Amino acid sequence: MKITQSQLKQIIKEEYQKVLTEFEGFENTRVPAGGAPAQKKEPEPAAGGFSQTRIVPEKEPAAEKGGPNPEALKAATTKAAALTAKLGQILQAIQGSLKEARIDFSDLIIQTGDLNEGILAAYNDVCEGVRSKTSGPIKVNWIQEEQKYLVVDGLHRIVEFIEKGMSSCMCEINWTIGQDKWKLPSKNERFKNFSLKELKTLKTLRMRYRK
Numbered sequence: 001m002k003i004t005q006s007q008l009k010q011i012i013k014e015e016y017q018k019v020l021t022e023f024e025g026f027e028n029t030r031v032p033a034g035g036a037p038a039q040k041k042e043p044e045p046a047a048g049g050f051s052q053t054r055i056v057p058e059k060e061p062a063a064e065k066g067g068p069n070p071e072a073l074k075a076a077t078t079k080a081a082a083l084t085a086k087l088g089q090i091l092q093a094i095q096g097s098l099k100e101a102r103i104d105f106s107d108l109i110i111q112t113g114d115l116n117e118g119i120l121a122a123y124n125d126v127c128e129g130v131r132s133k134t135s136g137p138i139k140v141n142w143i144q145e146e147q148k149y150l151v152v153d154g155l156h157r158i159v160e161f162i163e164k165g166m167s168s169c170m171c172e173i174n175w176t177i178g179q180d181k182w183k184l185p186s187k188n189e190r191f192k193n194f195s196l197k198e199l200k201t202l203k204t205l206r207m208r209y210r211k
Contacts, residue, residue, distance in 0.1 A: 013126075015087075015090045017066070022048060046172060094183065098173065098175075099172060099173065100113075100137050100170055100171065100172050100173065101170070101171060101173060102168050102169065102170050102171070103140070103149055103169065103170075103171045104166060104168045104190075105158075105162075105166075105167055105168060105169070105194040106167075106194070107148050107149060108140065108148065108149050108150075108151050108158075109143065109146070109148050109149065109151065109184070109185065109190060110158070110190060110191040111185040111189055111190065112149050112189055112190060112191045112202060113186070113189075114206050115203070115206055115207070118155070118185075118191075119155050119158065119159065119161055119191050119199070120157070120202055120206060121155075122155035122156045122197070123199045123203060124161050124203060125156060126156060126159045126160065126163075127153045130156075131156060131160065132154075132156035132157045132160060134154070134156075134157065136172070137154075137169075137170040137171050137172040138151060138153065138154030138157060138158060138169055138171045138172070138174050139152050139153035139154055139171070139174070139176070140152065140171045140172070140173055140174070141150070141173075141174045141177050141178060141179065141180065141182065142174065142175045142176075142178070143178060143179060143184065144178065149171060149173065150179060150182060150184060152182050158168070159199070162194055162195065162196055162199070163196060167194070173189045175208070
């Protein structure tokens with residue numbers, strides 16, 4: 001099954017809206033504050049033995065503050081947990097059926113490396129005429145913590161795609177293995193701009209460093 005990244009996002013959005021519709025109507029979890037206390041009339045003796053009536057306000061109770069409604073809060077929490085579980089199931093189902101997708105380079109994790117490893121080594125090979133003999137999608141692993149894809153095979157092809165001015169490519173996705181045995185480069189060790197200019201600059205710097 002082949003699908004673009006934008007189509008994937010649209011599918012997830014549509015499924016998300018469907019689930020939200022199922023869980024509409026969360027109860028109000030607050031109890032409104034009480035109104036002003038009632039007043040009562042109380043007789044009071046007047047001068048000359050006559051009795052008159054005056055308004056005597058009741059002693060005001062402590063202000064009643066709005067607080068959580070335990071029953072409604074429990075119901076809302078239960079619904080939220082069910083919603084989260086449902087969305088997780090949908091995402092897993094979509095991922096399970098999606099083996100290939102067109103992914104933007106900005107969503108890929110690639111080690112910059114040097115002239116011996118990483119994308120710089122692949123670029124150096126291409127500059128010396130050693131090009132990829134492999135066809136097909138780039139192989140990537142899904143890194144859940146970063147919501148990005150770690151490239152585990154296909155650096156030479158990515159260099160060639162950059163040469164052609166491309167900004168995305170088809171990838172074969174492994175959703176479950178994560179980092180596995182592959183090195184997850186730190187933020188500072190990652191290829192960022194995906195341009196020939198960046199590759200040329202980094203190669204020049206690495207060659208100077210080697211000298």
